[in-house]
Amino acid sequence: MKINNYIFVKDISLKKNSLKNNRNFIAGSIIVVFMMIFMLVGMIASPYDPTAIDSSAKFQGMSLAHWFGCDNFGRDILSRVMEGTYATFKVAFGTVIIGTLFGIIVGALTGYYGGLIDEILMRINDSIFAFPSILLALLFISLLGAGTYQVTLALGIAFIPSFARIVRAEFLKAKNMDYVKVAKLMGASDFRIIFIHILPNTYTVLLSSIMIGFNNAVLAEASMSFLGIGVQPPDPSLGRMLSEAQIYLAKAPNYALFPGVAIILLILGFSLMADGIGRD
Amino acid sequence: MEKVLTVENLIVEFKNKKSLFDKPSIKRVLNGVSFEINKGEIVGLVGESGSGKSTIAKSILGLIPFEGRIENYTARPQMVFQDPYSSLNPSKKVGWLLNEALYLDGVKDKDIRKNKVEEMINLVGLSKEHLERYPNELSGGQRQRVCIALSLISEPKLLLADEPVSALDVTIQAQILELLKELYKKMDLSILFISHDLRVVYNICDRVLILKKGEIVESGTPKEVYQNPKHEYTKQLLDSI
Numbered sequence: 205m206k207i208n209n210y211i212f213v214k215d216i217s218l219k220k221n222s223l224k225n226n227r228n229f230i231a232g233s234i235i236v237v238f239m240m241i242f243m244l245v246g247m248i249a250s251p252y253d254p255t256a257i258d259s260s261a262k263f264q265g266m267s268l269a270h271w272f273g274c275d276n277f278g279r280d281i282l283s284r285v286m287e288g289t290y291a292t293f294k295v296a297f298g299t300v301i302i303g304t305l306f307g308i309i310v311g312a313l314t315g316y317y318g319g320l321i322d323e324i325l326m327r328i329n330d331s332i333f334a335f336p337s338i339l340l341a342l343l344f345i346s347l348l349g350a351g352t353y354q355v356t357l358a359l360g361i362a363f364i365p366s367f368a369r370i371v372r373a374e375f376l377k378a379k380n381m382d383y384v385k386v387a388k389l390m391g392a393s394d395f396r397i398i399f400i401h402i403l404p405n406t407y408t409v410l411l412s413s414i415m416i417g418f419n420n421a422v423l424a425e426a427s428m429s430f431l432g433i434g435v436q437p438p439d440p441s442l443g444r445m446l447s448e449a450q451i452y453l454a455k456a457p458n459y460a461l462f463p464g465v466a467i468i469l470l471i472l473g474f475s476l477m478a479d480g481i482g483r484d
Numbered sequence: 485m486e487k488v489l490t491v492e493n494l495i496v497e498f499k500n501k502k503s504l505f506d507k508p509s510i511k512r513v514l515n516g517v518s519f520e521i522n523k524g525e526i527v528g529l530v531g532e533s534g535s536g537k538s539t540i541a542k543s544i545l546g547l548i549p550f551e552g553r554i555e556n557y558t559a560r561p562q563m564v565f566q567d568p569y570s571s572l573n574p575s576k577k578v579g580w581l582l583n584e585a586l587y588l589d590g591v592k593d594k595d596i597r598k599n600k601v602e603e604m605i606n607l608v609g610l611s612k613e614h615l616e617r618y619p620n621e622l623s624g625g626q627r628q629r630v631c632i633a634l635s636l637i638s639e640p641k642l643l644l645a646d647e648p649v650s651a652l653d654v655t656i657q658a659q660i661l662e663l664l665k666e667l668y669k670k671m672d673l674s675i676l677f678i679s680h681d682l683r684v685v686y687n688i689c690d691r692v693l694i695l696k697k698g699e700i701v702e703s704g705t706p707k708e709v710y711q712n713p714k715h716e717y718t719k720q721l722l723d724s725i
């Protein structure tokens with residue numbers, strides 16, 4: 205027990221000191237910042253209207269006017285990748301927020317109180333967990349209808365169990381530590397103990413799982429849009445662009461290449477950051 | 485004499501249930517323990533591990549369910565735990581923890597809290613700079629000093645010390661015991677000092693209770709008990725020193 209505590213304590217000290225020297229974390233951050241700037245440029249100064257059709261520019265290759273070329277409707281791919289990255293990021297971000305928020309609440313309550321609440325909530329959790337998240341999201345979509353917000357909500361709900369489990373495990377570990385008893389003796393309420401005393405100690409673990417969750421959400425959004433139930437045309441999303449591009453793969457490989465690269469960079473950036481946080 | 489604590493016929497049982505349909509097995513940890521602590525007294529509670537020492541402390545603090553009567557004549561007794569590594573929240577600065585203890589004690593004025601925190605940290609032999617540190621930046625002895633500050637900042641009249649020095653090395657042990665003695669005089673405390681080590685208890689306590697398998701088998705002043713042990717178990721404990 206004592207050895208565990210020591211490692212637990214050490215985790216946090218290192219988080220504070222060594223992220224600066226953590227190569228994975230730095231590389232990840234650089235990629236993420238790059239993608240953010242890319243997205244922001246798209247929002248503020250997109251070179252073309254991402255939905256503007258120009259029939260004279262159909263399948264135009266890469267040129268100075270169209271850096272990434274044009275698609276089957278003559279729309280500028282660079283502008284669409286910028287806009288699509290934003291759409292994908294929005295869905296992934298919303299998904300992670302819903303998943304984390306409710307995951308923390310469910311995980312904290314079940315982990316801290318245990319007993320009947322634990323049994324009930326965790327069994328519901330297990331039953332959600334038993335289905336693949338895409339399948340579950342498909343089910344929600346068929347109830348809610350297709351669209352950006354519906355996909356975000358559906359994926360968010362599908363992501364709750366994995367966060368809940370992680371938080372629950374951390375709370376189970378923490379609730380038997382003496383510092384929780386000390387807080388109780390001070391007269392702290394359960395609410396205060398859970399959210400002010402224990403929760404900050406789960407940040408290290410939570411943060412890296414948020415990053416991993418974000419990656420899964422990017423992939424899930426891309427798959428949903430690829431299947432045609434996510435972001436609706438003519439609005440671009442990275443997954444949607446990939447799905448449209450696959451028909452023209454031989455004719456215009458650049459159409460599939462750039463959204464693919466954008467997905468890879470988004471995921472790589474956050475994975476590296478997660479790895480960096482998890483490792484120290 | 486004025487009492488601060490009366491414990492009468494304290495019984496604690498732990499139910500152990502392995503699965504839903506299992507018949508629970510009952511383990512009796514404390515079997516009718518009675519004692520009292522007078523104002524200004526340091527009472528030592530000695531026994532081997534598993535004898536129920538910590539369970540007594542936990543029942544007094546209301547952390548576990550029990551049968552029997554426990555009467556506290558003082559408001560909110562506090563406790564110093566054995567392991568200074570797990571009893572300080574690793575994500576909070578020392579100053580935050582001390583401030584929190586005062587805030588929860590009902591001191592709403594920020595400036596009063598700040599002064600009190602600084603006063604307390606000096607009282608346990610640390611300085612203002614330690615308030616800005618995280619627990620993992622402190623040594624074991626310094627951590628235990630912080631734990632003591634944390635338990636005494638709300639000015640309790642009764643302190644339970646559960647093996648407060650057994651996780652520390654010998655030189656530090658002496659310092660912490662010295663500190664406890666000093667604070668005991670300054671803050672007008674009564675202490676229940678739990679230990680498995682008779683040597684530690686001999687130096688600090690007014691009265692000793694010997695606990696074996698959930699029952700008190702012998703009690704008296706340290707001199708009486710040490711020089712003329714009546715119970716076989718006490719003799720064994722003394723021989724093992």
